Amino acid sequence: DVKVTQSSRYLVKRTGEKVFLECVQDMDHENMFWYRQDPGLGLRLIYFSYDVKMKEKGDIPEGYSVSREKKERFSLILESASTNQTSMYLCASSSIDGYTFGSGTRLTVV
Amino acid sequence: GEDVEQSLFLSVREGDSSVINCTYTDSSSTYLYWYKQEPGAGLQLLTYIFSNMDMKQDQRLTVLLNKKDKHLSLRIADTQTGDSAIYFCAEYSSASKIIFGSGTRLSIRP
Numbered sequence: 001d002v003k004v005t006q007s008s009r010y011l012v013k014r015t016g017e018k019v020f021l022e023c024v025q026d027m028d029h030e031n032m033f034w035y036r037q038d039p040g041l042g043l044r045l046i047y048f049s050y051d052v053k054m055k056e057k058g059d060i061p062e063g064y065s066v067s068r069e070k071k072e073r074f075s076l077i078l079e080s081a082s083t084n085q086t087s088m089y090l091c092a093s094s095s096i097d098g099y100t101f102g103s104g105t106r107l108t109v110v
Numbered sequence: 111g112e113d114v115e116q117s118l119f120l121s122v123r124e125g126d127s128s129v130i131n132c133t134y135t136d137s138s139s140t141y142l143y144w145y146k147q148e149p150g151a152g153l154q155l156l157t158y159i160f161s162n163m164d165m166k167q168d169q170r171l172t173v174l175l176n177k178k179d180k181h182l183s184l185r186i187a188d189t190q191t192g193d194s195a196i197y198f199c200a201e202y203s204s205a206s207k208i209i210f211g212s213g214t215r216l217s218i219r220p
Contacts, residue, residue: 004152035210040118042198042212043153090152098143099208101152 003027006091006102013109019078021105023091032074033099034058034066037088049074081109114211116199121217128186130214132199135180141202142175144184147213148195156184156197191218 007022025032030051035043035058045058047066055066063085067075074093078085086109092099116132134142140161145153159166159173159182166173172185186193199211 043210
């Protein structure tokens with residue numbers, strides 16, 4: 001069964017910490033995405049990547065960076081976590097048939 | 111710019127039909143999607159429709175597309191308690207991105 005795996009379901013971090021959210025897909029997809037989901041706002045695109053070592057800013061990239069060193073892995077980095085980055089983070093990879101999502105990481109920044 | 115809009119809440123009685131509506135702005139969208147998100151889970155692709163189709167039926171699900179009005183709907187026949195979830199409408203835009211609506215929370219009452 002093909003899937004997208006996010007390494008953590010729940011994370012609690014302190015303000016100012018550097019946070020890594022990891023995502024791995026086993027479908028050999030070229031496109032990978034990071035979204036955050038907040039009540040009433042739906043999914044907002046943070047960053048995406050078309051290929052290894054390539055990245056593009058989404059709609060809300062401020063405060064985030066990404067790394068795509070291998071095709072199957074796309075990491076989201078919060079350089080200095082802040083409380084307004086408390087959210088559900090969803091990783092996805094895609095083909096033309098649609099996206100496959102991970103189960104999400106709920107990050108709380110205290 | 112590209113935008114996808116849908117209402118935030120829908121409540122239906124068990125056994126009735128649910129109709130979730132969505133409007134989008136990008137007339138060049140080639141694919142339109144419906145995703146389902148159950149509590150605590152990531153998004154799951156429910157169904158999709160090509161832009162050259164008017165209707166697609168899959169068991170209890172019927173998708174209707176009015177391309178002239180840029181209106182997409184999802185009808186769930188004989189709604190069950192297991193259908194309680196958030197339903198996201200999405201369109202495939204340029205640059206291999208999918209634009210999501212804010213999600214419609216479907217609740218089922220006995």
